[in-house]
Amino acid sequence: MTQIAKAEVFVTCPGRNFVTVKITTGDGVTGVGDATLNGRELAVASYLKDHLCPQLIGRDPAQIEDIWQSFYKGAYWRRGPVTMTAIGAIDMALWDIKGKVAGLPLYQLLGGASRQGVMVYCHATGHSIDELIDDYAKHQEQGFKAIRVQAQVPGMEGSYGIAHQPGEAYEPAIKGQRPDEQLWSNEKYLDFAPKIFDAIRNKFGFNEHLLHDVHHRLSPIEAARLGQSIEDYRLFWMEDPTPAENQEAFRLIRQHTVTPIATGEVLNSIWDCKTLIEEQLIDYIRTTMTHAGGITHMRRIADFAAMYQIRTGSHGPSDLSPICMGAALHFDLWVPNFGVQEYMGYSEQMLEVFPHSWSYHNGYMHPGEQPGLGVEFDEKLAAKYPYQSALLPIARLEDGTVWNW
Ligand code: CS2
Ligand code: MG
Numbered sequence: 001m002t003q004i005a006k007a008e009v010f011v012t013c014p015g016r017n018f019v020t021v022k023i024t025t026g027d028g029v030t031g032v033g034d035a036t037l038n039g040r041e042l043a044v045a046s047y048l049k050d051h052l053c054p055q056l057i058g059r060d061p062a063q064i065e066d067i068w069q070s071f072y073k074g075a076y077w078r079r080g081p082v083t084m085t086a087i088g089a090i091d092m093a094l095w096d097i098k099g100k101v102a103g104l105p106l107y108q109l110l111g112g113a114s115r116q117g118v119m120v121y122c123h124a125t126g127h128s129i130d131e132l133i134d135d136y137a138k139h140q141e142q143g144f145k146a147i148r149v150q151a152q153v154p155g156m157e158g159s160y161g162i163a164h165q166p167g168e169a170y171e172p173a174i175k176g177q178r179p180d181e182q183l184w185s186n187e188k189y190l191d192f193a194p195k196i197f198d199a200i201r202n203k204f205g206f207n208e209h210l211l212h213d214v215h216h217r218l219s220p221i222e223a224a225r226l227g228q229s230i231e232d233y234r235l236f237w238m239e240d241p242t243p244a245e246n247q248e249a250f251r252l253i254r255q256h257t258v259t260p261i262a263t264g265e266v267l268n269s270i271w272d273c274k275t276l277i278e279e280q281l282i283d284y285i286r287t288t289m290t291h292a293g294g295i296t297h298m299r300r301i302a303d304f305a306a307m308y309q310i311r312t313g314s315h316g317p318s319d320l321s322p323i324c325m326g327a328a329l330h331f332d333l334w335v336p337n338f339g340v341q342e343y344m345g346y347s348e349q350m351l352e353v354f355p356h357s358w359s360y361h362n363g364y365m366h367p368g369e370q371p372g373l374g375v376e377f378d379e380k381l382a383a384k385y386p387y388q389s390a391l392l393p394i395a396r397l398e399d400g401t402v403w404n405w
Helices: 041-056 064-074 081-102 106-110 129-141 186-204 220-229 249-256 270-278 294-306 322-334 348-353
Strands: 004-012 018-025 030-034 118-126 146-151 181-184 209-213 237-239 261-263 359-361 364-366 394-397
Touching: 004 041, 018 041, 018 081, 030 081, 030 322, 041 064, 041 081, 064 081, 064 294, 081 106, 081 294, 081 322, 106 294, 106 322, 118 129, 118 322, 129 146, 129 186, 146 186, 186 209, 186 220, 220 237, 220 249, 249 261, 270 294, 294 322, 322 364
Parallel strands: 118 146, 146 209, 181 394, 209 237, 237 261
Antiparallel strands: 004 018, 018 030, 118 364, 359 364
16 A cells, blocks of 8 residues: 555534544545544644645554554643544545455454444434434334433423424534533423433333433433433433543442442543543443544553443534534444443434445444445545534533533
8 A cells, every 4th residue: 555645634614613624645545534623623624634634644544543642642732622633534435445445344354244234323403302202213213222201391491402393403502703601400301301201211212222411411410310210211322411520439439329320421541531430430431433533542442341341332423524424323233331322313404425335224233345434534525514513412401510421
């Protein structure tokens, strides 16, 4: 294989912003990686364009590990979402090239399929419990075996995770230069949340796995109380019950409840989840291909987690591009300690920009058999959708205090 001849960065907005890295070798093999960091896209694009891409020219694309280590250790400044997303995107693109050169889909390079399909969970949402029940029924008809449920806390329009219109995907980023501000109350949420699971289990029974995202909003003791109060509904997981910067905070939750816990979508490295994993404070690790250093680093995290019987539950919102989805599905098909994969879906417009070989059937997904990641990037079409500033909201408590969104 010849050396890397070109490394380019594209920002496109087919409905929402996506950042894509494209690496081309001297003999014309191309690889793509997802570098989207919601609301901070241009920071990663600059990190790539100004700092990493120039260093790639002339390097051997087969040396994925050495390139990863030299960008990680060579920056001197370690970890963090911008750095790890940039490294992750390059890593994905290099694995894509390796697969294309070998003529093998990525999952074969990792060690082959460990299962027939990848169980995915979808999102059911509603402005009321009745609306949620309708949405749940629709997803059940589509064959999903695992469903995340979120409903608006009465009076709290800014409740996390609710689609604007029934049937739409939830999109948190709001176009503009200033973040939207949303009102929040932990007390009202804590009173309401158990009613969501009660209604769903009463109506639909225990056939599907039930998931719920707390989105970092509770204190450890509040999270412990929630976990304990919903044990009978047997959730697959309670996600991000409290912020995970302080990993030790999960000890308190763990002491009080057997509701399984998932966290990790905002973590970027194995170090960010070290205590969570080695003390078995969680059941599922949710780090993302894109934000946690790509396939090379995700594999390291998953192997470490496997030693403690912690399974994967990769973050897969529609604010990660279909390239990330492709990479994640190959990884999921292989990883021995797989749990579940999030799948929010994409609009037609988004999928046209990223032609892909992955598919969904009856609750399971498959990455397809195309060599590499099996996702392409239509540069011409992407150029029709220029970047548009869009930011994630800010949550405030009823007295005006800034809270965790
Ligand atoms: C979420 C995300 O998918 C999830 O579980 O927590 O939707 C998250 O809010 C977004 O990815 C933020 O960009
Ligand atoms: Mg989440």
